[in-house]
Amino acid sequence: MKKIHALIVDDEISAVNTLRGMIGEFCPSVRVIAIARTIEEAVAAATQHLPDLVFLDIEMPPFGNGFDFLNRMRKQHGFGVIFTTAYPKYAVQAIKATQPWGYLIKPFSVNELLEAIKVATDKLQDSDSQGIVIPDSRKGNQVLRVREILYCKADGATTDIFMLRHNRLEKITASRTLKDLETELPESYFCRTHHSFMVNMQLIERYERTGRNGRIYLPQNATVGISVLKMDYFEKRFAAFLER
Numbered sequence: 008m009k010k011i012h013a014l015i016v017d018d019e020i021s022a023v024n025t026l027r028g029m030i031g032e033f034c035p036s037v038r039v040i041a042i043a044r045t046i047e048e049a050v051a052a053a054t055q056h057l058p059d060l061v062f063l064d065i066e067m068p069p070f071g072n073g074f075d076f077l078n079r080m081r082k083q084h085g086f087g088v089i090f091t092t093a094y095p096k097y098a099v100q101a102i103k104a105t106q107p108w109g110y111l112i113k114p115f116s117v118n119e120l121l122e123a124i125k126v127a128t129d130k131l132q133d134s135d136s137q138g139i140v141i142p143d144s145r146k147g148n149q150v151l152r153v154r155e156i157l158y159c160k161a162d163g164a165t166t167d168i169f170m171l172r173h174n175r176l177e178k179i180t181a182s183r184t185l186k187d188l189e190t191e192l193p194e195s196y197f198c199r200t201h202h203s204f205m206v207n208m209q210l211i212e213r214y215e216r217t218g219r220n221g222r223i224y225l226p227q228n229a230t231v232g233i234s235v236l237k238m239d240y241f242e243k244r245f246a247a248f249l250e251r
Contacts, residue, residue: 010038011127014056016049016076017064017091022113026062026091026120033117034124046071050079054226057174058086060108060127065092065101074104087130089123091115139191141168141181149179153196158206158231161185169229171210176227198244201234208248214241 013030017023023042030037040056043049046067053061053076065073073090089109090101101107108130109123137153151168157176160167166185170177181188189197189205199205206223214223214233221233221241233241 011036011059011124011131012040012056013037013060013062014041014043014049014052014058014086015039015062016043016052016067016073017062018044018067019064020044022064022091025114029117029120033121036128037124046076046079049076053080053086055174057171059131060087060089062089062091065090065094065097074100077104087127089127137193139188141179151179153193153207154209156192156197156207157210157225157227157229158204159185159188159192159197161203171226174227176229195248198241198248200237200241201232204231206231208245211245214245 015023015026017026023044027039027042030039037060040058041052043052044067047070049061049063052058063073063076067073073092077088087108088105089111090097090107091111091113093113095112098110101110108127111119111123139151141149141151151170155170155172157169157171160169161184162180164182164184166181166183166188168179168181168188170179183191185199185203185205189199192205196207196209197205198208200223206225210225212224212226214221216238219235219238221238223231223233225231
């Protein structure tokens with residue numbers, strides 16, 4: 008498995024250095040790709056680097072807390088969360104805000120960190136193992152990971168699959184109908200929003216009603232339409248997805 012790309016979000020530099028040191032010494036499978044000491048820095052870093060995992064402090068005065076960061080990110084950028092906090096009282100709120108991969112009370116031990124990393128590794132392996140194979144006459148069989156697929160757009164007997172790779176939008180054309188792909192991709196993540204569109208709910212940044220229909224906004228300024236017939240269906244599916 009590739010290294011886990013991690014973002015550390017903590018306003019205390021001593022806590023950042025301690026965690027980064029523990030990871031560097033005891034967690035060879037984890038690579039710290041960015042550090043953020045405010046919510047604004049954290050949002051910018053997560054948007055730019057697309058981490059697999061975020062080590063998230065909760066109390067970050069005077070500019071908000073870890074829950075504000077999750078609300079800003081709308082839990083839709085595909086990363087897991089390990090809380091690192093001195094306050095055990097936030098555990099219930101943390102579980103309600105997201106399904107964390109760990110909840111470490113400072114000062115935590117190396118063994119506690121390793122246990123949380125193991126959970127993260129297992130979760131990411133489960134996620135990375137999900138995907139589809141698309142034959143390509145030029146490149147051979149391409150493996151498309153579920154976590155990379157932004158949305159699919161029907162084009163007659165073929166479907167354009169839009170991928171988010173290395174923070175860039177890529178398009179791959181599959182010789183399959185959108186209905187075929189709908190049966191292949193996991194229903195828990197993908198929602199048909201239109202006769203021509205299917206979207207990965209993990210990566211939705213926001214959506215809005217525009218009269219009786221709607222529009223979904225995704226990374227890299229990508230957008231997907233929601234038809235009148237699918238509007239209520241989408242809102243119910245997306246609300247259930249967020250509550251998982």
